[in-house]
Amino acid sequence: MSQGIREDEEFRETEKENTEGALEKERQRAVELFQERVKSGRALNVAFIGASGCGKSSFCNSVMTAFCVEGWRERATIGHYGGLAEQVTHHLMSYPKIEYLDFDALYDYNYPTLVDLNGFNDSSDDLVEELLRIVFFGRLPQEEKLIDAVKLHRSKGIDGLREHYSKNYELLKIDRIIFIASATSPLPHRLMEAVRKTARKEDRVIPIFGVLTHKDKINENDEDFRTLEKDFREGLGLPDNRFLLCTTYCDDYDKHHGKSRLDQRHPELDIPILKFMRQVCDPVFKVIKDQVKYKNEKEEPDPDSSTQAEPERPAPARLGAAQGGIPATTRMMIRGAVVAVLVYFLLPFLTNGLDVSRVCAELCPGTQCTRSLQSLCAGQSGLWKVVVTLLFAGAIIGLDLMLDKLEQSGRN
Ligand SMILES: Nc1nc2c(ncn2[C@@H]2O[C@H](COP(=O)(O)OP(=O)(O)OP(=O)(O)O)[C@@H](O)[C@H]2O)c(=O)[nH]1
Numbered sequence: 585m586s587q588g589i590r591e592d593e594e595f596r597e598t599e600k601e602n603t604e605g606a607l608e609k610e611r612q613r614a615v616e617l618f619q620e621r622v623k624s625g626r627a628l629n630v631a632f633i634g635a636s637g638c639g640k641s642s643f644c645n646s647v648m649t650a651f652c653v654e655g656w657r658e659r660a661t662i663g664h665y666g667g668l669a670e671q672v673t674h675h676l677m678s679y680p681k682i683e684y685l686d687f688d689a690l691y692d693y694n695y696p697t698l699v700d701l702n703g704f705n706d707s708s709d710d711l712v713e714e715l716l717r718i719v720f721f722g723r724l725p726q727e728e729k730l731i732d733a734v735k736l737h738r739s740k741g742i743d744g745l746r747e748h749y750s751k752n753y754e755l756l757k758i759d760r761i762i763f764i765a766s767a768t769s770p771l772p773h774r775l776m777e778a779v780r781k782t783a784r785k786e787d788r789v790i791p792i793f794g795v796l797t798h799k800d801k802i803n804e805n806d807e808d809f810r811t812l813e814k815d816f817r818e819g820l821g822l823p824d825n826r827f828l829l830c831t832t833y834c835d836d837y838d839k840h841h842g843k844s845r846l847d848q849r850h851p852e853l854d855i856p857i858l859k860f861m862r863q864v865c866d867p868v869f870k871v872i873k874d875q876v877k878y879k880n881e882k883e884e885p886d887p888d889s890s891t892q893a894e895p896e897r898p899a900p901a902r903l904g905a906a907q908g909g910i911p912a913t914t915r916m917m918i919r920g921a922v923v924a925v926l927v928y929f930l931l932p933f934l935t936n937g938l939d940v941s942r943v944c945a946e947l948c949p950g951t952q953c954t955r956s957l958q959s960l961c962a963g964q965s966g967l968w969k970v971v972v973t974l975l976f977a978g979a980i981i982g983l984d985l986m987l988d989k990l991e992q993s994g995r996n
């Protein structure tokens with residue numbers, strides 16, 4: 585090998601190392617900026633929705649890879665299910681940070697919970713919208729197959745479906761939606777419309793973001809692609825900051841670049857994903873009317889319904905309970921005790937008791953203490969006062985109870 589060729593190769597090698605070093609630095613910076621964003625607040629629930637095979641699970645894995653230290657792992661199962669709607673395994677898989685983060689120090693940050701929804705096809709009808717609603721309101725339990733919901737819908741209709749899922753706990757209420765489509769396939773317009781409708785036009789409004797995968801397979805200047813991107817963004821109402829065109833960690837990318845994701849990470853894929861997820865997790869995007877519940881959204885809750893899932897409304901006041909929350913009997917006891925104390929101290933004044941007590945103290949016991957004076961002094965004793973006080977208090981409590989009973993029977 586000539587000196588000139590060797591120098592050329594060395595130069596290229598150094599160039600490559602410099603580029604890789606710069607990319608790694610940029611990735612680190614993107615990680616830091618993302619962490620800055622999720623330092624406070626709470627971990628958001630981010631749903632990945634799109635038609636079958638568009639790259640949802642691949643994107644989900646790529647996000648987790650960008651967040652992790654170790655590199656790529658197949659946390660969300662990749663594989664195109666396809667087929668008829670009936671055969672599609674609709675289900676939801678959620679990945680909280682505790683499951684995917686691989687470094688202790690990262691747990692301090694509020695990394696989002698990622699929700700991968702498999703198997704929605706390009707359709708929009710009452711059922712699809714209701715299924716989306718069930719998911720957005722966090723009523724679909726982890727790994728539950730949506731085909732069960734489809735069957736329930738067939739036998740009991742939309743109302744039956746709502747009734748059933750409103751009983752579930754609100755476990756994973758969605759805070760952000762990322763609609764995913766492939767840049768190489770026709771857009772799923774009906775599903776886009778269904779998502780937009782359920783996330784935007786109803787009471788609880790959830791911010792929508794959009795991702796087009798398969799960037800490696802298109803020419804960005806191609807007219808067809810430009811039209812597709814425009815349709816996608818207009819269809820979902822996506823400004824620049826809520827849109828990402830990307831390549832995910834996938835076989836094609838590995839083959840094309842001659843380096844496997846199993847051996848090393850691809851910082852050039854991580855960086856745009858981290859920047860995008862920083863936008864997704866920005867707390868300035870608020871869910872409007874976040875407190876709205878699943879079933880209440882469509883109809884006023886039936887106060888008599890025994891199937892109401894969340895008895896969050898205050899229970900009707902029970903008879904015998906005071907408005908202030910103090911039971912009636914306790915209220916009466918307190919009143920009786922206060923009156924008793926007052927009587928105990930006032931009693932001597934009522935009977936000119938102070939004068940009598942003084943005379944008793946001077947003359948009894950002694951020769952001047954006559955029999956009638958003796959009985960008067962005995963009447964002034966502490967025991968007598970206690971008995972009278974207790975009788976008085978008892979009478980007040982009894983009267984109070986009797987009046988309360990009369991009031992109740994009057995109300996009934
Ligand atoms: N070339 C290329 N292939 C991709 C890209 N993203 C995903 N793929 C491939 O697309 C295929 C489907 O990807 P998945 O991630 O399983 O798609 P999905 O949307 O989860 O599919 P369902 O779970 O069936 O709804 C896989 O073979 C991926 O390797 C990308 O950006 N570029």
Ligand SMILES: [Mg+2]
Binds near residue numbers: 640641661662663702
């Ligand atoms: Mg999938």
